[in-house]
Every structure is written in structure tokens, then in C-alpha cells.
Amino acid sequence: MHFTLVAALPSTAPSDIDAALAEALAPFDIEREVAQYPAYEPAAPSGSTWVETARRRGELPDRDDLTWAQVAETINRVRGYEPGDDNHLYVDGEGRAFFLSTFNRNGKWDGYRIGGPRSAHFLHRPDAAGDPRLITVQYEDAPGAGAAAALRCDGGPRALLDFEALREDGGREAGERHDRWTALAGGLPGARPWADFLARHRADGTGYPLDLAREDYRAQTRCRAALGSEEFGHWPGEFATSRERYAAQARDAAVPGGALLLPDGTWLEPGAGVDRAAYLRAANECLDGLDGDTVLVAVHCHR
Numbered sequence: 001m002h003f004t005l006v007a008a009l010p011s012t013a014p015s016d017i018d019a020a021l022a023e024a025l026a027p028f029d030i031e032r033e034v035a036q037y038p039a040y041e042p043a044a045p046s047g048s049t050w051v052e053t054a055r056r057r058g059e060l061p062d063r064d065d066l067t068w069a070q071v072a073e074t075i076n077r078v079r080g081y082e083p084g085d086d087n088h089l090y091v092d093g094e095g096r097a098f099f100l101s102t103f104n105r106n107g108k109w110d111g112y113r114i115g116g117p118r119s120a121h122f123l124h125r126p127d128a129a130g131d132p133r134l135i136t137v138q139y140e141d142a143p144g145a146g147a148a149a150a151l152r153c154d155g156g157p158r159a160l161l162d163f164e165a166l167r168e169d170g171g172r173e174a175g176e177r178h179d180r181w182t183a184l185a186g187g188l189p190g191a192r193p194w195a196d197f198l199a200r201h202r203a204d205g206t207g208y209p210l211d212l213a214r215e216d217y218r219a220q221t222r223c224r225a226a227l228g229s230e231e232f233g234h235w236p237g238e239f240a241t242s243r244e245r246y247a248a249q250a251r252d253a254a255v256p257g258g259a260l261l262l263p264d265g266t267w268l269e270p271g272a273g274v275d276r277a278a279y280l281r282a283a284n285e286c287l288d289g290l291d292g293d294t295v296l297v298a299v300h301c302h303r
Contacts, residue, residue, distance in 0.1 A: 003258030004121060005112070005301050006283075010263050011157070011293035014133055021114070021297055024261060030107030030303060038090070038098035045071050045097075068097035108259065108267060109301040113137075120152030121257065121298030123169065128160040135297060159292030163255050170254030175247040181232060181239045184225055191222035249277075256283035259301075263294060 012020045026032065045051045045066045054060045059078050060071060072089040075081070081088040091097050115121075115137035124134055135155040151162070197213040218227060226232040239246065259269035260283045268286070270279040290296075 002300065002302050005109075005259045005261060005299040006121070006255070006257040006287070007261040007297045007299050008158075008263050008287070008290060009295040009297065012295045014135075017114075017135065017295065017297065020295075021299070024265070025109065025112065025299075027265065028104075028106055028108040028261075028267060030104060030110045032104045032107065033102040034104050036100045036102055038092075039101035039103070041068070041097040041099075043096070044068075068095055072097060106267075107303075108269075109303050111302040112299050114297055114299055115154040120149075120154060122153050122155060122255075122296065123151045123162045123166045124153045124156060124160050125162045126151060128156070131156070131160055133157055133295075134160060155295065155297040157292060158287075158290045158294045158296060161296060163287065167251040167254045171247040171251040174250030175243055177231075178239060178243045178246045182243070184229060184232065185222050185239075188222045188225055189220075191220040192217075252277075252280040252284060255287055256280055257298065260286065262286060263290075 007021055007024055009017070009020050009024060042048050045068055046064055051060065051066075051071060054071075054075065055062050060066065060074055068089075068091050072091045075089055079087070083090075087099070089097055089099060114135065120136070124131075128134060129150075133156050134153045136153045151165070153161075155161075194217050197217045201208050201210050201213040217223060241249070256279070259267060261267050268279060268283055270276045274282075287296075
């Protein structure tokens with residue numbers, strides 16, 4: 001999975017950006033080992049997929065009333081795991097099972113670079129052209145930056161960046177894309193989004209296999225039109241909303257990336273009960289409130 005992170009750093013000299021970014025991102029490195037902690041299993045063995053696998057292999061009795069104490073005693077003995085071994089299963093005084101782990105639970109990335117395939121995430125103010133504090137990285141695999149190419153950059157001090165112009169640009173491009181979609185499919189019957197078909201498959205994977213779900217989704221008239229076009233070949237159903245709402249959503253998404261790292265080390269992203277709209281509202285509020293010396297860097301991350 002690839003995503004764009006907007007990292008907000010305290011005032012930093014251009015020559016120190018790489019080091020400051022590395023320091024800010026270090027706590028979120030998936031491969032970083034942390035101090036050992038107990039990683040707890042589900043409340044009961046019946047909720048564990050690996051316990052079910054061990055039962056099918058004959059390593060555990062085929063019973064639904066197994067306790068974690070029984071599972072731990074059997075698995076550790078059968079597999080020869082001693083205390084201190086990586087896979088030794090422990091049970092605490094309350095009967096809860098856990099493994100000792102050094103996995104970084106805050107891990108968000110396993111590789112990154114400034115800019116990247118979505119190079120030039122930001123627009124800078126016209127009067128900031130040539131300012132050495134602007135961050136611009138060119139990669140051979142980076143696409144063209146669009147109509148405002150001359151003002152594009154990968155970051156710099158907040159005071160040199162033009163959030164409003166970036167939002168205007170995002171909203172305009174989204175509106176034009178919506179217009180092209182309407183010209184292609186506006187007179188065709190509506191289509192159910194892929195999420196509906198996927199939900200049905202997940203509810204009954206045997207009776208409604210994934211291949212059939214894909215076939216039914218693509219058979220819809222509007223989907224056939226999308227799949228037959230160059231621009232909308234991977235249409236996920238987002239044009240169910242009005243042009244105005246679609247453009248407004250693009251405005252909201254123009255400045256924040258898929259995640260935002262604040263100067264105090266707070267990482268914001270959708271998920272864990274925070275939907276995308278709520279994330280974008282919070283991220284934009286934080287970004288708009290930053291002081292002018294805060295350095296923003298667009299980072300292409302992989303996880």
C-alpha cells in the first residue's frame with residue numbers, strides 16, 4: 001500500500017530536512033523493534049484462528065471448552081517452546097493468554113521518500129518562486145504536475161505555501177472530471193457500488209464467490225461504460241454524489257495527504273473509528289492553524 005504523508009516539522013533549515021524528517025518518522029517505522037510487551041490473544045481460545053488451525057492439525061483436542069491454560073501447556077510442550085522463546089505462549093493470573101512481542105504497534109511505514117510518484121503535492125505562492133527553502137524533488141517516474149506546474153513543490157515553510165490555491169485547483173479538477181463522467185454515463189441507469197457486492201460475498205463466500213461478485217458488478221450498464229473508457233476504467237462508484245459535493249470533497253482532500261504527522265509527533269489518519277471526512281476536517285484545521293515557520297514535507301510512504 002502506498003500513501004502520501006504530509007509531515008509537519010518545526011522550523012528547519014533546508015540542509016537539515018532529511019535528518020529532521022528521519023527523526024520524526026522513526027517512531028512509526030514498522031520494522032523498528034520496541035521493548036517487549038504482552039500481546040494478548042482473544043478472550044477465549046475459540047476466537048483464535050491459530051488455535052483452530054492447531055486443532056485441525058491434531059496438536060490440540062477437538063473441544064470447544066479449552067482454556068488458555070490448557071492450550072498453553074499443550075502447545076508449549078508439543079512444539080518445545082521454553083519461556084523466553086519467541087513463540088512461547090504465556091498465561092497471566094487472570095487466565096488471559098499472550099505472547100511477548102517487540103513488534104512496533106505504532107508502525108505506519110516500511111519505506112519512504114520525499115515526493116515520489118505523486119511528486120509536487122503542494123502549490124507555493126507566486127512570490128516565493130526561487131526561494132531556497134522550498135522543497136522540490138524530481139523523479140523520473142513522477143507524472144506531470146498539471147496546469148499549475150510552475151508553482152508546484154514538495155514542501156517548504158507554511159508561509160510560502162498556498163493552501164487556498166491548492167484547494168481551488170483540486171476542486172476545479174474534480175468538477176471537470178465529474179463533467180466528463182456525466183458526459184460519458186449521465187444518461188445511463190445508476191449502478192450499485194462495488195462495496196455492496198463485496199459485502200454480499202463476505203456474508204456468503206460459498207454461495208456468492210468473489211468472481212461472481214466481480215462479474216455482477218461489471219455487468220451493470222454504467223460500469224460497462226466506465227470499464228470501456230481510458231479515464232474511468234477503475235471507477236469505484238464515487239460519482240454517485242453531485243458535482244458540487246464531489247468538488248467540495250476534492251477541495252477538502254487537496255492539502256492533507258492520506259495521513260498527517262504533526263510537529264508534536266501526533267499521527268492522524270482515517271481508521272479506528274475515524275472516517276475519511278472526519279480525518280480531513282481535523283487535518284485541515286490543524287494545517288490551517290500551523291505557524292508560518294512550520295515546514296511541511298510531502299512524503300511518499302509504503303506499508
